[in-house]
Amino acid sequence: MTSQTTDRALDLTADPVDLTAALVDVPSVSGDEAVLAGLLEAALREQAPHLEVVRSGAAVLARTHLGREQRVLLAGHIDTVPIADNVPSRRDGSVLYGCGTSDMKAGDAVFAHLAATLPEPRHDLTLVFYDCEEVEAARNGLGRIERELPEWLRADLAILGEPTDGEVEAGCQGTLRVVVRTTGRRAHSARSWLGDNAIHHAGEVLGRLAGYAPRDVDIDGCVYREGLQAVRISGGVAGNVVPDECVVTVNFRFAPDRTAEAAVAHVEEVLHGFDLAVTDLSPGALPGLTAPAAQQFLTATGTSARAKYGWTDVSRFAALGIPAINYGPGNPNLAHTREEHVDAAAIIRCTDVLRRFLG
Structure with a gap:
C-alpha cells in the first residue's frame, strides 16, 4: 500500500x-x-x-x-x-x-x-x-x-x-445515434443557380424530426416516453460557396420494448430516402x-x-x-x-x- x-x-x-x-x-x-x-x-x-x-x-x-x-x-x-x-x-x-x-x-x-x-x-x-x-x-x-x-x-x-x-x-431507455448526410453541388454563391445547396436539403430531415410523434409505452406500470431529436448540424465551406454536403446528427431515445435492431429500422423508416450511418447504439x-x-x-x-x-x-x-x-x-x-x-x-x-x- x-x-x-x-x-x-x-x-x-x-x-x-x-x-x-x-x-x-x-x-x-x-x-x-x-x-x-x-x-x-x-x-x-x-x-x-x-x-x-x-x-x-x-x-x-x-x-x-x-x-x-x-x-x-x-x-x-x-x-x-x-x-x-x-x-x-x-x-x-x-x-x-x-x-x-x-x-x-x-x-x-x-x-x-x-x-x-x-x-x-x-x-x-x-x-x-x-x-x-x-x-x-x-x-x-x-x-x-x-x-x-x-x-x-x-x-x-x-x-x-x-x-x-x-x-x-x-x-432504462435505449439510445441510438445516426448521422444523416445530404449532398448537393458546390458553386460560387454569386452564381448559386449553378449549384445545389446541401444545407437546404437538410430542411426536410429537420421537418420530419420536428413533426415526429413519440410513443408513450407502459411496461410493468412504468411509462417510457420516446424521443427523436436532431442534436447537431454541420455544413458549409465558406461564406461565398454553395455547400455540397450537410451532416445532421440524430439521437433516438427508445423504449426498452424495442430491440436495438428495431430502433435502427424505425429511424430508417422515419428518414426514408436519406443516407444514414449508425454511430452509437446501446439497447435499453x-x-x-x-x-x-x-x-x-x-x-x-x-x-x-x-x-x-x-x-x-x-x-x-x-x-x-x-x-x-x-x-x-x-x-x-x-x-x-x-x-x-x-x-x-x-x-x-x-x-x-x-x-x-x-x-
Missing part, C-alpha cells in the same frame, strides 16, 4: 455521509481511479473479512458465500467527470457539495458501508465498484469484468446506485419488476417504480438476463454540474432502506 493510500485510509463503518465526503475527497476522474480503487480494496480486506475481494484493473469486487437462496448485486461506478473546482468536498448544513456527490459516490458510500456492517445479510451479496462509466462504452469497467470475470456478475437482482432521488427507477433494459427479488425490494422501499429516462448500465445486466433497477440517494439533475451536491438525509434514507432489504 502506498503512503498516499495509508494517509487516506477509508473507514467503511463510519457514518455513510462522512464516507461519502471521504470518497469525494479522492479525485477519480475517468481513467484515473487507481488510488480510490486501492483505498476501497484495502478497506474491504481489512474491515470486511467475511467478503471475498478481488481487483480487476481499477475496479474492486467483493462477495459473500453464505449459501443464501438469492444473490443481490450492488454496482456503482467510482469515476467522475472532470473536476470543476469542486474537490475537496464542503458542507453547508446538511448538504454535502463536491464532484461525484450525486453521481455517484453517495451511492458507492452506501454500498461500501453496508458491505462492511452486514456480515450476515439475508441475501448473498456481490459488490462491484467499477471504473470508466463516464466515458465511451468500450472503456467501461463492467465490460471488462463481463469478459474476464463473468461469474462475478451472476445474481438474482442487480441494484445500480445511479442517482434517483431515492426513488426506484426501473429499466426492461423493468424486470416481476422478479421475486425486485418485488421484495419494492416492498422494502414502500414505493412504486418509475421509468428510467436515459441509459444506464442496468442495460448490461438485463442483457445477461438479470433483473436490474436504479436506486441511489443523489439528484440526477445535479450530475456533472459545478454545484453538484447531495443531502445527508437522502444518504441516510437510502442506507436504511437497503439495510432493511438486505439485513
Whole structure:
C-alpha cells in the first residue's frame, strides 16, 4: 500500500455521509481511479473479512458465500467527470457539495458501508465498484469484468446506485445515434443557380424530426416516453460557396420494448430516402419488476417504480438476463454540474432502506 493510500485510509463503518465526503475527497476522474480503487480494496480486506475481494484493473469486487437462496448485486461506478473546482468536498448544513456527490459516490458510500456492517445479510451479496462509466462504452469497467470475470456478475437482482432521488427507477431507455448526410453541388454563391445547396436539403430531415410523434409505452406500470431529436448540424465551406454536403446528427431515445435492431429500422423508416450511418447504439433494459427479488425490494422501499429516462448500465445486466433497477440517494439533475451536491438525509434514507432489504 502506498503512503498516499495509508494517509487516506477509508473507514467503511463510519457514518455513510462522512464516507461519502471521504470518497469525494479522492479525485477519480475517468481513467484515473487507481488510488480510490486501492483505498476501497484495502478497506474491504481489512474491515470486511467475511467478503471475498478481488481487483480487476481499477475496479474492486467483493462477495459473500453464505449459501443464501438469492444473490443481490450492488454496482456503482467510482469515476467522475472532470473536476470543476469542486474537490475537496464542503458542507453547508446538511448538504454535502463536491464532484461525484450525486453521481455517484453517495451511492458507492452506501454500498461500501453496508458491505462492511452486514456480515450476515439475508441475501448473498456481490459488490462491484467499477471504473470508466463516464466515458465511451468500450472503456467501461463492467465490460471488462463481463469478459474476464463473468461469474462475478451472476445474481438474482442487480441494484445500480445511479442517482434517483431515492426513488426506484426501473429499466432504462435505449439510445441510438445516426448521422444523416445530404449532398448537393458546390458553386460560387454569386452564381448559386449553378449549384445545389446541401444545407437546404437538410430542411426536410429537420421537418420530419420536428413533426415526429413519440410513443408513450407502459411496461410493468412504468411509462417510457420516446424521443427523436436532431442534436447537431454541420455544413458549409465558406461564406461565398454553395455547400455540397450537410451532416445532421440524430439521437433516438427508445423504449426498452424495442430491440436495438428495431430502433435502427424505425429511424430508417422515419428518414426514408436519406443516407444514414449508425454511430452509437446501446439497447435499453426492461423493468424486470416481476422478479421475486425486485418485488421484495419494492416492498422494502414502500414505493412504486418509475421509468428510467436515459441509459444506464442496468442495460448490461438485463442483457445477461438479470433483473436490474436504479436506486441511489443523489439528484440526477445535479450530475456533472459545478454545484453538484447531495443531502445527508437522502444518504441516510437510502442506507436504511437497503439495510432493511438486505439485513
